[in-house]
Amino acid sequence: MGETMQAVVVDGDAPLVLGEVPKPELRANDVMIEVKAAGLNRADLIQRKGMYPPPPGASEIMGLECAGIITEVGAGVSRWKVGDRVCALLAGGGYAEFAAVDEGSVLPIPNTMDFADAACLTEAMMTVWANVFQRCQLQESEVFLCHGGTSGIGVMAIQMARHAGAGAIYTTAGSAEKCKVATDLGADAAFNYRETDFAEEISTRGGVDVVLDMVGGDYVQKNIDILKVNGRVCNIAYQNGPVVELNLMKLMLKRAILTGTTLRARLEEEKRVIRDAVERDFWPAVVNGTIKPILDSTFPIAEAEAAQAKMAAGGHIGKIVLLR
Amino acid sequence: MGETMQAVVVDGDAPLVLGEVPKPELRANDVMIEVKAAGLNRADLIQRKGMYPPPPGASEIMGLECAGIITEVGAGVSRWKVGDRVCALLAGGGYAEFAAVDEGSVLPIPNTMDFADAACLTEAMMTVWANVFQRCQLQESEVFLCHGGTSGIGVMAIQMARHAGAGAIYTTAGSAEKCKVATDLGADAAFNYRETDFAEEISTRGGVDVVLDMVGGDYVQKNIDILKVNGRVCNIAYQNGPVVELNLMKLMLKRAILTGTTLRARLEEEKRVIRDAVERDFWPAVVNGTIKPILDSTFPIAEAEAAQAKMAAGGHIGKIVLLR
Numbered sequence A, B: 001m002g003e004t005m006q007a008v009v010v011d012g013d014a015p016l017v018l019g020e021v022p023k024p025e026l027r028a029n030d031v032m033i034e035v036k037a038a039g040l041n042r043a044d045l046i047q048r049k050g051m052y053p054p055p056p057g058a059s060e061i062m063g064l065e066c067a068g069i070i071t072e073v074g075a076g077v078s079r080w081k082v083g084d085r086v087c088a089l090l091a092g093g094g095y096a097e098f099a100a101v102d103e104g105s106v107l108p109i110p111n112t113m114d115f116a117d118a119a120c121l122t123e124a125m126m127t128v129w130a131n132v133f134q135r136c137q138l139q140e141s142e143v144f145l146c147h148g149g150t151s152g153i154g155v156m157a158i159q160m161a162r163h164a165g166a167g168a169i170y171t172t173a174g175s176a177e178k179c180k181v182a183t184d185l186g187a188d189a190a191f192n193y194r195e196t197d198f199a200e201e202i203s204t205r206g207g208v209d210v211v212l213d214m215v216g217g218d219y220v221q222k223n224i225d226i227l228k229v230n231g232r233v234c235n236i237a238y239q240n241g242p243v244v245e246l247n248l249m250k251l252m253l254k255r256a257i258l259t260g261t262t263l264r265a266r267l268e269e270e271k272r273v274i275r276d277a278v279e280r281d282f283w284p285a286v287v288n289g290t291i292k293p294i295l296d297s298t299f300p301i302a303e304a305e306a307a308q309a310k311m312a313a314g315g316h317i318g319k320i321v322l323l324r
Helices: A042-048 A122-135 A152-163 A176-185 A198-204 A219-225 A249-253 A268-281 A283-287 A301-313 B042-048 B122-135 B152-163 B176-185 B198-204 B219-225 B249-253 B268-281 B283-287 B301-313
Strands: A004-009 A017-022 A030-039 A065-073 A085-089 A098-102 A106-108 A143-146 A168-173 A189-192 A208-213 A227-235 A243-247 A257-260 A295-300 A319-323 B004-009 B017-022 B030-039 B065-073 B085-089 B098-102 B106-108 B143-146 B168-173 B189-192 B208-213 B227-235 B243-247 B257-260 B295-300 B319-323
Touching (some): A017 A301, A065 A098, A085 A098, A122 A208, A122 A227, A168 A198, A176 A189, A243 A249, A249 B257, B042 B301, B065 B098, B085 B122, B122 B268, B152 B176, B208 B219, B219 B227
Antiparallel strands (some): A030 A065, B030 B065, B030 B098, B065 B085
16 A cells, blocks of 8 residues: 555544554645644534535545645746745645645745644635635725634634735724734734624724625625625635525625635635735745734644644634644 | 705605705816706616615715706816716616716716617626626636626627627526627527526636625525635625625635625726726727627606516516606
8 A cells, every 4th residue: 555654534523533544645746734733624524523524535534724845846847846945725635644745735844834833824824815815805904804803714814914905904803812813913902702793893993895704694794784885795714504595685785795714625826826816925924924823732643532622622723733 | 044946855765756856066076967868777666675885975865877968067077078978877866857967987988879779788887897897807718607697787898708708708697688689789698597597607617717696695606616726705795685604715715706796885996997097998989889888677756666567577678767
């Protein structure tokens, strides 16, 4: 069966454990990364339950991003070399000793940044760019609402919108502590959804141009209702469910857009476009520390079960990362 | 009260009659059109019931488009002169002797075209461009579905999509006769919605990139379900209602867009952009007869009641027009 490696394996409902699996194959445009740190994403929990299967050709192992050291490069790889410290977006396979990925999904780790911090960046920044900037075209001085302001996505969305010159940034979070973190990161106002109705608060303030939402459920109508003319709502998940009753009249009268995207299933060429944009528009701010990785906690990879339990509990702020 | 003119007046639920009303005022960038023909739109019926009030500053009189002769131009008007034969998009006021409108909403009537035919063009062509080409960016060789294929909008959408090089054009209509008209106009297939499920038919054929819909109701989910990746659905009305239960998961997984727009409430600058695009990209085809006005029937303006009754009954194909 060729070379093997260690990886976190799913065995029905049993707790996650490390097992021996085949090492990924290296295609011509791939780099092989020895994983030092792997970021958790909520999608991992859904995949584990069998509801978010990897796209065709992708690793069956969980893990949508990693940071590590390149150990091998394919014949077609031009930019990277063995020994480079990199972080990468993965279609799967991060919870492992090695991950192989197209060179267009890879970014260089800034010199002074460690692997744990670097594992917080790629999935969130590429998701934010693809949704907020590419799909929704957030413009300078436009008003932006990001739900889940202290999620792995939220902490990056706030910082990136601030860096891009958004006119005002609103966010929602589930506690006063989380709201404080969000405003410290650059949000102009953070609404504790357990205590206030974000839609009322934001209507009073004049509405928003762009909403990034991962909640779904009854948030969808509220998101539409608070849009300004030509506003856009983009969903990257539906944690409260994708089935909703909507009155679409306001969508039409405001000439608004309801959309959503996922990153994982896209072609490698599309991911390369997104990587290029993140590197061009936001990576300099990562390098100089203006945009910061927000690391909640780290777990040894052998304790992936505990790491996922922490994410499921929802008390975290920023990223949970596995270390090898 | 200054000059007066004749216009169709609404008096509660009483039948429409001609009455004496103030002649519209001419602003600096307006032209005054002596109306020879006025196109009916379904929105007129809704406005009559009090549910689609004119935007601030617009005429209270029904009528969203007209064709006629310019009798006066404002001090700021550069392009048009008294005597020009023109057709125009109106924010209201078409069912009248005179209509005043910003010069940017006006198009020249081709030499060989009469006023009745010219009154079929502006509202439909500008609506189609603003939704199918501006908002949804229909590209050459993409697949297009237009509901209501023999409505005033539908007959223009089919012809414009064909002219723009759409890969395939599907449409729905309510009878075999209407389906025949739609395919004669350039649709590749027309589905009689009383007999077949358009969503099944189109799924079998591989789906669509862009949908123009005025039906709403249970069409909305079907429209989403038959989209290809990166597909777009645009509503210009919700004749079966704007309140719908939707499963948005496919919207996200296909990175699709659900949107809608109206023309009437837009700024005059925006209408000018739309007029310019229609004139640049489609008016030459109107002039040379490739794109044809589809006139269902004409009524003397004094018989506006009968004209609207015909539209409400729904048997028409193309435009119903009032003549003076």
